[in-house]
Amino acid sequence: MWYKLTIPLVMCFAMGLVAFVHEFVPHPWAAAFREEMTTWFRIMGGFAMFIGLYALLHLHVTRIRRQQAGWAYSAFVFLGAVLTIGAGVFEEIRAAVRDVPEGAFSPFDWLYDYVQVPCQATIFSILAFFMASAAFRTFRARNVGAALLLVSAVVVMFGRVPISEEVGRMLGAWDTFPRAADWLMEYPNMAVKRAIFLGISLGAISQSLRVLFGIERSYLGGGS
C-alpha cells in the first residue's frame, strides 16, 4: 500500500532537511524546534523499551513451555528479573513506610555490588585472555606489511608498561620505549585513523543522502 512507503519516506526527508537547516540557522525558532523534537524523541524511545520487553518475555516463555534446548537459561532470566525487580520494589516500600537509617542493608545494592558488578567486570576481563590468544594467532611476519604491524604492536605494547622504563634505564635513556610508543601512536597511527575516519564520514554522508532521498529503504523493514 502506497502510504506504508510514502509517508515514512516523506517524514524522513522532512526531518533530515530540518536537521540540516537547523545547523545553519541561528534564529531562536530553530533552537526551540530542535529542543521540542529532542523531547519527543526521548519520550518515544522510552516506549520502545516495552516492545523489547514483550519480545524478550515471549521468547523465553515459549522456550520454557516447549522445554527447548537451553530452557534452563530462560528460567534463569526470569529468576534474575524477578529478584531484581522484587528487591527494588521492596526498598521503595520500606522507604515509604519508615525512615531507613544510612548504612542499612539494601538488597538492591547488594545485587548490584555482588552480582552485576563482578559479572560485568568478569566479562570485560576475559578480553585480556582473548587479546593474548588473538595476538598469538594473528601476528605472523608473512609479508612486509604484516612484519611492520608486528613490530609496531611489540613496540607499543612494551612502551606502555613500566618495565620498559627499567629496561630503558639499563640502556642509558629511561624514556626510549615510551617515546617510541608515543610517537607511533601520535603520528602514523593518528594519520591512518584520521584517513579512515575521513572515509567513514564521507561514506556516512553518502549513506545519509541515500536514506534521505529514499534510495536506501531497508530500514523501513519491507525489503526491496
Place this chain on the structure above:
Amino acid sequence: MGAPPTQAALRRLAVTRRIIYLLVAVAVAVPSFCDLGCEFKPSPWVEKIFKKVESLKPGSPILLSFDFDPAAMEELYPMGLALLRHCFQNDLHPILMTHWPGGVGISKQIIEKAAKERDKLPGRDYVFLAFKPGYSNLVLNMGESLQGAFSRDFYNQPTAGMPALEGVRSLKDISLVVGLAAGATTEMWIAYGRDRFGFDLGAGCTAVITPDLYPFLNSGQLIGVLGGLRGAADYEKLVKRADRATKGMQAQSLTHVLIILLILGANAHYLWRRTRPNEKG
C-alpha cells in the same frame, strides 16, 4: 576463502589457546603474591591535571563526571578514587555525577570510600548528584542552573542552600571539570560544556579510546588525559598513594611481556618452518 579448518587443527588450536590462557592467568596473578616494584614516571598529560587540581584553593568546587559502568571499572575505578583522594586531601568540594545509569553504584562506592578515609560528609564537604537523563541537554541545564538541573542529591537532600555548593549556581562558577569516560562523553563535555561555559576540562578514559582524545589535547580543549590503568597509576604516584592501579601495572607489565614473548616465539617457529625445504610456508 580457504577450506574450513580440520578437526585436528581446531583441537590443536584449542590446546594452544588453553595454554595461553593459563600463562596469562599466572602473569596476572603473580603480582598479587609478590611485589615486583617497578618504578615509572607519570606522563606530562597526567601531571597537567594533577597540577591544575593542586592549584585550586581549599573550598573550591570541582565537578567530576564518572561516566562508566562496572565493565570499565578496573581501569576507571582507581582513577576516580585517586582523584577524589586528591580532592579531599586538598579540602576541595567535589561534585560528583554520572551520565550512565549503571555508573551510580560505582560512583557511590568510590566517593563513600574516599570520604570515609577523611571523615568527609555529604552536603557539607562533597555533593553526590548521581544520575539524571538528558546527556547534552543535562549539561546545558547545568550551565544555566545546577540546582535547577539537580534539585536533590543522591541522599535526597535539597541542593539549594547546600554548604558544599556555596557560591556555585551553575557550571560557570566551576573552574575545573574532570570526566572519566568509557564511551563518547568526553566529546560531549567538550562541545556542550567546555566550549560554552569556559571551564578547564580534564579527561580520563579506558586505554582503547585514549588515542581518540589526542587531537583535543593538541588543540587545548583538554588540559590533560588519564589514559587507562597507566593513567590511574600515574595519578596514584602523584598523590603518593599507591593502590590498585599501581599494583595493576605490575600485572600489566608481566602480561604484555608474556604476549610479546608469545608473538616472538610464534614468529620464530613460523620462520623456522618456512626455511625447512619441505614446508610451503
Place this chain on the structure above:
Amino acid sequence: MSRPVAATCIALACGLLAAAERPLAPPDAASFRAFAHPSDDGQTINLEWGRSPDEATGTYYVVEIASEEDFKAGRFRRVARVASLAKLKSDEKRLRDYDDEAANRANKRLHYLAVEPASVYPADAKTVRDRDYYFRLAIVGTRLATEKRPKPPEPRPEEPEKKPRMPLLAAATEKSKDFLEQLQALQKALGKAGETIEEKRPTLTTASYLPLVSDIEAKIAKVMVLHDECLDELRALDRELVRRGPEALKQDVADWKKEVAAAEKEAEEKRKNDRPRVEEEVVEVEKDGEPAFVSEGGAPKVVKARASLPPLVRPEADGFRAFDLPSDDGAAIAVEWRRSPSENGRTTYIVEIAQVENGVYGAFKKAAEVPSLGAEKSEQPKFFGFASANKKLHCVTIQPAAVFPPDELALRQKVVEEQMAWMPKDWAPDTDFPQHLYPLMKPLAAYIEVAKGICGGVEALEGRQAPRLREADKGFLPELARYRAYGERLRRFEAHVERRLAEALKDARRKASRKLYAFQVGIRRGDETLYIQQDGKPKEAMGAARPNGVKWFKLNNIILSLSFCAVVYAFIGLARRNPNLFIRKIAGLEAVEEAIGRATEMGRPVFFVHGLGGMGDLSTIAAVSILARVARRSAEYDTRVRVMNNDPIVQAVSQEVVKQSHTEAGRPDAYNADDVPLVAPDQFSYAAAVNGLMVREQPATIFLMGSFAAESLLLAETGASTGAIQIAGTDSYTQIPFFITACDYTLIGEEIFAASAYLSREPRMLGSLRGQDVGKAVVMLVLVAGTLALTLASALGHDWSIIQKLFEAF
C-alpha cells in the same frame, strides 16, 4: 704523523678553541636608544636595540638601569633579562602601525623593552616623570653548572592512628553529647527561623521560605543520624548493664582512660625520636657568562631617558558605529570604533549604553570596560571575517538584556500569582510555614531533656535510656513527617515557579534585546575619560539586535556540503543512464555468498550479530540492508539465519526484514520470529549471551555488522574458536584492529556503507558510491595541494593563510 699535517691539526684546534672562547658580539651601538611614543603611560621608558649576530637559545639580553645618584657612583642594577630570540618590536601591539606595513616589517629587526624604573626604585613611583634614568645593554651567554642543594623531604605516607577502643559507657555518653549539641543547634535554628518570619513577613515570598525550610531540613537530617547512632549505643549499653552491672562498666572507662594516656605518651616519644634525614641532591643550574656590553668609544654605551606622559587622545569619530551582531540569535549588538594613539597597558575603553524610547535617551549606563590593547575586531573572525582592516578597529558585543535585565521580582510575583490560581484554596505558604515549624519545638525540648540526662553519666548507668528516647520519638516523628511533607509541597511549587519564571525571563530578555539603544565610547586613563566626539559633542551610535536567518560563518561548510550532495546526486543521475559502473572488488562482500553456501553444506546456522547501535546509527542501517540480502540468500538455500539484537527497535526492523526476505525467496513458512530475538539490551550481557549461543549452536558463518564497542573482540574471538567463518564490518574505527585480528574478512571504514550498493548492484546506489569517491578525491587533492602551498608560503616568507582560513570551521 708528518710535520705539515701536525701543524694543520694544531692550527685547527687553536682556531676551534679561539672560537669557543670568543666573546659574544653585542648589537650595533647606534641602534640602542630610548624613545617616546604617543601611547606612553608615564611610568615606563621605551628602549630598542638591533639584533646581535650571536643570538641563539641560551643567550640573553641584560638591561641595567641607574638613577642619577647611582650613575654618578658608577652603580648599575639589573632591571631585565630577556631571551635573545624574544621581545621583538614587531610583537608589541601598541607600537604597531596599522597603516604602514613596511614599518612593521622593519620592526622585526629590532628588540623592544618597556622598562618600569619604579620596579627597581620603588621610592620614585610618583616622581618617575621628573627624573632621568641611565641604561646600558649587554648580551650574555649561559653555561650549565652543577651545585649541591638540600633535597626537600618526602612527605610521609599517612598512617592511621591506632586508638584504644572506647568502652560502651564512654561511647554512649560521647554520642549523647554530640546529639545534645546538634539538638541545641537545631533549637536555635528553629528559633531564628521563627524570628525571621515574624520580622520580615510582608516582604517574604515562597522563594524566600525555601532556603529556610531546606536549612532546617538539613539540620534535622543531621540530628536524626545522630539520634539513630545514639539509640544503637544506648541499646547496647542497656544490654551490657543487665549482663555485667554498672561497676564493671565504670571500671572499663577507667581502664580505657589509662590506655589512651599510655598511647599518647608513646606517640609523643616516637615523634621526638623521629628526625627526618637531610639529604642532598646535585642539580644543574644555568649560570650567566661574561656580559658583552653595547659599546661606544671603547666604553659601554649609556642611554639617558625619562618617562613621558603625552596627552590622552580620543578615538576618531569616523568608524564609530553600532549594529546588529551578524549570524546570531538576536541577543547582541556589536559596537566598533577606531584605535586611539594613546592605547597602552594602563588605558581602557568604556562602552556606555542608554535606552531610546520615542527619540528620547535614557541615562547612559556602563555596559563594558575593556583593556585598550584587547577587544580587537580581528579577534572575532567568526562574525567579522579576516579582513586586514579589522585590525584597525575595536569591537565589543553588548547584550542589552544583561545591562537592562527584566524586573525578576515583578515577573516572579506575576508567575506566583498565576500559579496560586491553580493551587488548593488552603495553600498559603506564609502562614503554613510557622504552622509546621512551631510544633517541632515542644518534642525537640523533650529530646534535649533525655540527652542532657544521658550526658550526665549517672542516669546512663541507671539503664533504660533507649526506651526513653523512643518515647520522645513519639512526639517528634509525626511532626517531622508533616514538616517534610510541607517542605516537599513547597519545593514542587517553587520548582514549577522557577520553570515558568525561566520562560518568562527568556521572553522578557528577547523583547528587551529588540529595542533601540544608543552607545557612547570613551578612552579612560586613571581619572580622565575622553569620549568620542563629533562637532564638539559626545557622539552616539544607535543600534538594535535582530535574530538572523543564516550562520554566515558556516558558509564554507554550506558550500562544501551542498557541492558534495550535488556531486552525489549528479552521479546517481548518471548511473541511471549508464548502469554499468565499475566498482572494485571488496573481498568481504564477495565472500558473503560462499559463506552462506558453506553454512548450507555443513548444515549449521548463520549468525548475524547487529552490535550495539540503534536505528539512528548509519552503520546499523547499512547492516540491516546487508541482513536483507543474507536472509534472502539463506532462505533460498534453506539455511537457518539467527539475528542477535541489542536494541528493541532494531529487533523489530530486523524481524520485518527477515520475514520479507523469506517471503521474497518463496519460503514464508521457514520464517521463525524466535530466530530474531532481543538478546539483551546491556553491552556485556549481550556479549555473554551471544558467546554462549555461538558455543552451543556452533554456527558455520558469523556476520558481525554494525556499531561495536569493547565487546567486539569477545564476540570475534569466540566465533573464531568455534571454527566459523567470520565477516565483520563496522564504522567504529577503534574496533577495526580487533576484527582484523580475529575475523576472516573485515569491511574497513566506509566499505560497510558501500555494502548495500555492492550487493544489490542497483545503478542509483552505485552512482552514489561513485559520487562519494569523487568527493573523497577532491578532499585528498585539497589536502595535498593545501599542505604544499602552505609549506611553500612558509619557506618563501609569504602569508598565504587565506588557504587555511577558507576551510576554517567555527
